[in-house]
Amino acid sequence: MELTESQRQYWRKNLNITAVLLAIWFVVTFIVGYFARDLNFSFFGWPFSFWMGAQGSLIIYVVIIGFYARYMNNLDIEHGVQESEE
Amino acid sequence: MAGMFGSEASGPSNAAANAAFKKNLNKVYTWYTGGFVLFVLVLAILEQMGMPRSWIGFIFLLATIGLYAGIGIMSRTTDAAEYYVAGRRVPAVYNGMATGADWMSAASFIGMAGTLYLTGYGGLAFIMGWTGGYCLVALFLAPYLRKFGQFTIPDFLGERYGGNSARFVGILIAILVSFVYVVAQIYGVGLITARLTGVAFELGVFLGLGGILVCSFLGGMRAVTWTQVAQYIILILAYMIPVVWLSVKQTSVPVPQLVYGYQLEKVTAKEKALSTDVKELEVREIFKQRSATLAEKLKDPAAALAADKAAAEAKVAELKGANAPAAEIATAENALAALPKDAAAAQKAWTAAKASADTKSRPLNGMTPHAQAYAGNPDGDAAAQKAFDTSRRNFLALIFCLMVGTAALPHILMRYYTVPSVKEARESVTWSLFFIFLLYFTAPALAILVKFEVFNVLVGTPFDQLPAWVASWAKVDPSLLSLTDINKDGILQLNEMTIGGDIIVLATPEIGGLPYVISGMVAAGGLAAALSTADGLLLTIANALSHDLYYKMIDPNASTARRVSISKVLLLVVALLAAYVASLKVADILFLVSAAFSLAAAGFFPALVLGIFWKRATGPAAVLGMLAGVSVTLYYMATTQPWMRGLFGVTGPISDYMWWDIQPISAGVFGVPVGMAVIILVSLVTPAPSKKIQELIEHVRYPNLKTS
Numbered sequence: 001m002e003l004t005e006s007q008r009q010y011w012r013k014n015l016n017i018t019a020v021l022l023a024i025w026f027v028v029t030f031i032v033g034y035f036a037r038d039l040n041f042s043f044f045g046w047p048f049s050f051w052m053g054a055q056g057s058l059i060i061y062v063v064i065i066g067f068y069a070r071y072m073n074n075l076d077i078e079h080g081v082q083e084s085e086e
Numbered sequence: 087m088a089g090m091f092g093s094e095a096s097g098p099s100n101a102a103a104n105a106a107f108k109k110n111l112n113k114v115y116t117w118y119t120g121g122f123v124l125f126v127l128v129l130a131i132l133e134q135m136g137m138p139r140s141w142i143g144f145i146f147l148l149a150t151i152g153l154y155a156g157i158g159i160m161s162r163t164t165d166a167a168e169y170y171v172a173g174r175r176v177p178a179v180y181n182g183m184a185t186g187a188d189w190m191s192a193a194s195f196i197g198m199a200g201t202l203y204l205t206g207y208g209g210l211a212f213i214m215g216w217t218g219g220y221c222l223v224a225l226f227l228a229p230y231l232r233k234f235g236q237f238t239i240p241d242f243l244g245e246r247y248g249g250n251s252a253r254f255v256g257i258l259i260a261i262l263v264s265f266v267y268v269v270a271q272i273y274g275v276g277l278i279t280a281r282l283t284g285v286a287f288e289l290g291v292f293l294g295l296g297g298i299l300v301c302s303f304l305g306g307m308r309a310v311t312w313t314q315v316a317q318y319i320i321l322i323l324a325y326m327i328p329v330v331w332l333s334v335k336q337t338s339v340p341v342p343q344l345v346y347g348y349q350l351e352k353v354t355a356k357e358k359a360l361s362t363d364v365k366e367l368e369v370r371e372i373f374k375q376r377s378a379t380l381a382e383k384l385k386d387p388a389a390a391l392a393a394d395k396a397a398a399e400a401k402v403a404e405l406k407g408a409n410a411p412a413a414e415i416a417t418a419e420n421a422l423a424a425l426p427k428d429a430a431a432a433q434k435a436w437t438a439a440k441a442s443a444d445t446k447s448r449p450l451n452g453m454t455p456h457a458q459a460y461a462g463n464p465d466g467d468a469a470a471q472k473a474f475d476t477s478r479r480n481f482l483a484l485i486f487c488l489m490v491g492t493a494a495l496p497h498i499l500m501r502y503y504t505v506p507s508v509k510e511a512r513e514s515v516t517w518s519l520f521f522i523f524l525l526y527f528t529a530p531a532l533a534i535l536v537k538f539e540v541f542n543v544l545v546g547t548p549f550d551q552l553p554a555w556v557a558s559w560a561k562v563d564p565s566l567l568s569l570t571d572i573n574k575d576g577i578l579q580l581n582e583m584t585i586g587g588d589i590i591v592l593a594t595p596e597i598g599g600l601p602y603v604i605s606g607m608v609a610a611g612g613l614a615a616a617l618s619t620a621d622g623l624l625l626t627i628a629n630a631l632s633h634d635l636y637y638k639m640i641d642p643n644a645s646t647a648r649r650v651s652i653s654k655v656l657l658l659v660v661a662l663l664a665a666y667v668a669s670l671k672v673a674d675i676l677f678l679v680s681a682a683f684s685l686a687a688a689g690f691f692p693a694l695v696l697g698i699f700w701k702r703a704t705g706p707a708a709v710l711g712m713l714a715g716v717s718v719t720l721y722y723m724a725t726t727q728p729w730m731r732g733l734f735g736v737t738g739p740i741s742d743y744m745w746w747d748i749q750p751i752s753a754g755v756f757g758v759p760v761g762m763a764v765i766i767l768v769s770l771v772t773p774a775p776s777k778k779i780q781e782l783i784e785h786v787r788y789p790n791l792k793t794s
Contacts, residue, residue: 003784011787018225025221029214029489033482036207036459037474045347047457053210054530055343058217062519065224069512072229076509081788083507 010079017071021064028057104506108177119319125149130603139602140284146606147279150320150613151297157313161305166646169306169653170237170629171503176311178510182517184314185501187321187618189216189522191267192274193679195321195615198526200587202533206456208477209533211484213526217519218485219492222691224515227493228502230698230786232511237503238626239496239690240634246697247705248779250639255712259689260496260630262716264623265664267495267682271620272668278612288669294613295665298620303654310621311504317614318521324611325525325591329532332598336538342531349538354457356541360580361449368573369581373447380440387436388429398422451581456537476747483752484680490758491683494690496630497622508789536590539597545580552578555596559589566592624664628657680751681723688715688757692765701783704775707768715761722753 032039036049043051076082129142163169176184194216202209234242239260244253272291275298279290333342336349360366383390402418426432445452454461460481462473492498501518502511544552549571559567566586569578591612595604632653637644644652689712696703724734725743727750736743748755785791 007788007791014787021221021225025218029218029485030482033214033485034478036478037464040457040459042351043347045345045349045351047350047459049459050207050210050350050457051347053207053214055527057214058523058527061218061221062516062523064221065519066516068224069516072512073509076789081790083509083790 006079007081010075010081013075014072017068021068024060025064028052028060032057104175104177107175108180111177111180115315115319118316119323122320122323126603126607129606130601133601133603142603142606143284143609146610147293147613150610151293151617153316154297154313154617155300157316158300158304158309161309161312163305163308164647164650166650168308169650170633171500172306172308172311174235174504175506176504178505178514179517180311180315181501181505181510181514182519182521183318184311185498185514185518186521186525187314187318187614188501188622189498189518189619190321190525190615191271191619191679192278192612192616193270194525194529195325196274196278196588196591196612199529199532199536200590202530203537203585203590204453204587206454207459208454208461208481210530211481212488213530215485215488216492217522217526219489220515220519220522222489222493223498223502224512224519226695226698227499228511228515229508229789231499232502232505233508233786233789235503237633238629239499239694240630241638242697243693243708244634244638245782246779247693247703247708248776249705251709252693252705252712253634253638255709256690256693257630257634259685259712259716261627263495263682263686263689264497264626264630265660266678266685267497268620268623268627268660268664269667270678270682271616271623272664273678274616275613275620276668278609278616291665291669294617294620295661298617298624299658299661303657306650306653307500307504307625310618310625313621314618317618320607321611321614321618322521322524324607324614325528328594328598328600328604328608329528329535331600332535332539332594333531335598336535342535343527346531346534350457350534353534353537353541354455356538357450357455360541360545363579365573365575365577365579366449366581368575369579370447370449372572373443373581377440377443377447380436380443384433384436384440387433391426391429391432394425395422398425446581451583456534479746480749480752483748483755486758487680487684487687487752487754490687490691491685491754494686494694495683496686496690497619497626499694500626500629501622532594533590536594536597540583540585541580544578544583546577548577550576553597555593558596559593624657624661627660628653631656631660677727677729677751681753684719684723684752684754684757685716687754688719688761691758692761696762696765696769698783698786700769701780702769702774703765704769704772706772707765710768711761711765714764715757718760719753719757722748722756723750726750726753 032049032052036053039049039052040047042048046054073082129137129145133139133142165173167173198209198212201212231239231242234245236242236245240253240256243256244250246252272295275294276287276291279285279294280287285293329342330340333345334340337345339345383394398418398421402415402422405415405418426435460474460477462475462477463470464474465471466474502514505511505514544556549569552569556567556569560569563586566589568584570582571578572582573579592605592608595601595608632649636652637649692715693703693708693712697708722743722745724730725736726740728740730750731737731740745756
């Protein structure tokens with residue numbers, strides 16, 4: 001079975017968005033975590049690194065997943081690989 | 087009633103039927119939530135009219151377990167697609183709720199706020215690890231597994247890596263991981279049932295087990311799914327209400343998550359004051375002396391024990407000789423009887439006592455300041471720098487293991503087989519994380535609100551004026567809360583108090599001054615959390631055995647009805663076995679749970695992700711990679727975790743076995759890269775997968791691949 005050019009593009013775009021979102025995930029989790037001691041300026045009462053660990057990173061995770069779902073569901077339609085409404 | 091959760095045969099699904107089904111579900115669960123609130127209100131009124139507390143506990147226990155059993159009976163089925171994947175008709179939102187309940191165990195519900203209270207920033211590793219893992223689920227696994235569309239995780243491994251050996255290793259890992267995890271859940275069920283009703287722990291285990299079994303036994307995944315949705319609603323209400331109440335009491339704002347930053351500031355200021363408080367220093371000095379005395383005794387335990395014994399005997403003799411009151415003599419005799427039996431027992435008891443005295447001689451009862459990231463000090467002396475580096479390294483390693491483990495736990499991944507489409511699978515992960523997020527971003531708030539209460543209401547209060555809940559909890563279980571006036575000033579100091587993490591969630595309603603019915607609701611919420619997770623895990627084990635081992639490997643001609651009944655029998659056997667192991671009270675819960683995450687991460691994650699994203703990954707490589715990952719993880723745990731060391735007879739100092747000072751809880755941080763590397767290296771020296779498998783990978787990557 002040969003893939004069409006559009007289908008190939010679909011997979012490339014999927015890999016790109018996956019890589020970008022994974023990079024955000026990595027920075028939020030591990031880079032911010034690594035420098036937690038230095039990022040302790042006050043943020044609405046919380047030290048910033050504590051707030052990131054307790055709320056900020058969680059909100060970003062939800063947004064990453066929500067964005068991915070929307071982006072991919074649109075990409076499916078754009079490249080004609082969406083599921084048919086049986 | 088049987089039609090309520092969709093009992094019609096699973097024909098070809100269509101959008102209109104699915105929409106009607108969802109609308110019906112909305113109605114059912116709205117009524118259900120209203121009914122639950124009404125039930126709590128009626129109990130609250132009955133409590134005001136003088137119903138005894140133990141009745142409230144029993145009514146909560148029976149009503150909730152009865153409810154779960156009822157849903158199980160209504161959803162009973164023998165159809166394979168219904169039994170294994172709930173007919174693949176679960177709407178994304180409901181699958182999200184079910185996943186949330188499946189996911190949040192007793193450890194999340196009861197343990198987490200306590201861990202945060204005791205460790206401050208360090209505890210956030212659990213908050214981030216147990217949520218961020220869903221990013222990996224969403225980006226790497228859920229949509230592709232849904233497209234693959236079989237029944238279990240070993241199914242995928244078997245098809246993708248062609249052959250029974252990959253499937254078989256998958257079965258072994260799925261069972262190992264799920265069994266370790268389910269033992270921890272059943273243990274939690276026993277504890278909560280015992281606390282809620284006052285029955286013995288072992289009886290509590292089996293009572294809870296009844297609730298789990300009726301549900302998963304009769305209706306498989308279908309019953310478990312609809313029960314888990316019901317359980318999610320109970321557990322989130324039970325978690326939120328007391329926290330909101332406490333927040334109103336302290337800050338008069340009903341959204342604790344928004345305002346606890348200011349409470350944290352006050353806690354931090356109080357921490358500074360407490361660490362230089364004169365009375366606190368006095369108490370810490372006494373503990374320092376105790377520790378020194380114990381260290382002296384530990385130099386020669388046999389001689390010290392003999393001396394203690396002689397002194398205690400002399401005291402008894404002296405009192406008797408002086409015709410002292412009987413009570414005094416009895417006290418002295420008890421002290422004599424309480425001495426350790428021999429030198430070995432004495433050494434053990436004194437070592438433990440010294441460790442506890444050492445903790446209590448440190449500022450803030452041995453807790454690091456709540457908002458401070460990591461122990462030690464990067465700008466301090468060599469020891470402080472090392473402490474800082476080790477603490478930071480372990481924090482990040484733990485997050486890594488929990489996240490990757492999340493994306494590899496078979497009972498969670500299995501849930502994404504139950505939605506109707508790839509599109510809904512993606513949305514369902516978003517809903518899952520959203521519902522989990524609700525509880526996880528509340529837990530740190532709860533920990534800080536309780537700490538504020540302890541620092542400001544308890545510490546510095548005379549012993550005879552402490553709130554009533556303190557005495558009642560200290561009486562229930564001294565390991566949860568105990569107070570001793572060490573420096574005899576009649577006032578409570580922070581270091582005079584020993585607190586167990588589990589009390590934070592359980593006692594919050596009383597701290598906030600809520601009626602007992604809310605305490606009952608919190609316990610019922612903890613029970614729902616433990617039961618729902620145990621349900622999902624037991625089902626995973628039974629399916630691995632009946633579907634993968636029996637149907638796919640032993641008897642491919644077995645009829646559907648036969649497979650489902652074998653699954654049911656196995657479920658019963660596994661559940662009883664897990665209950666038996668739990669009743670032995672073997673290792674500590676936190677270790678069991680985290681062991682499951684590390685093992686799942688090292689065993690499944692590399693093989694699953696490479697299987698989807700790298701066409702060149704081959705069968706033999708996957709088998710070797712899974713085995714290597716799990717072996718390295720198990721080896722590291724066996725050599726560095728005290729209980730596992732005892733089990734495998736490992737001797738010699740732990741530090742000889744430690745790699746980069748990583749704690750055994752994060753053993754997966756070594757297993758995952760090893761598994762990944764083995765799969766890549768072996769794949770490159772084995773022949774590429776067949777055309778058929780390459781096509782399967784293409785098939786999985788596109789929601790709908792039309793041939794051109």
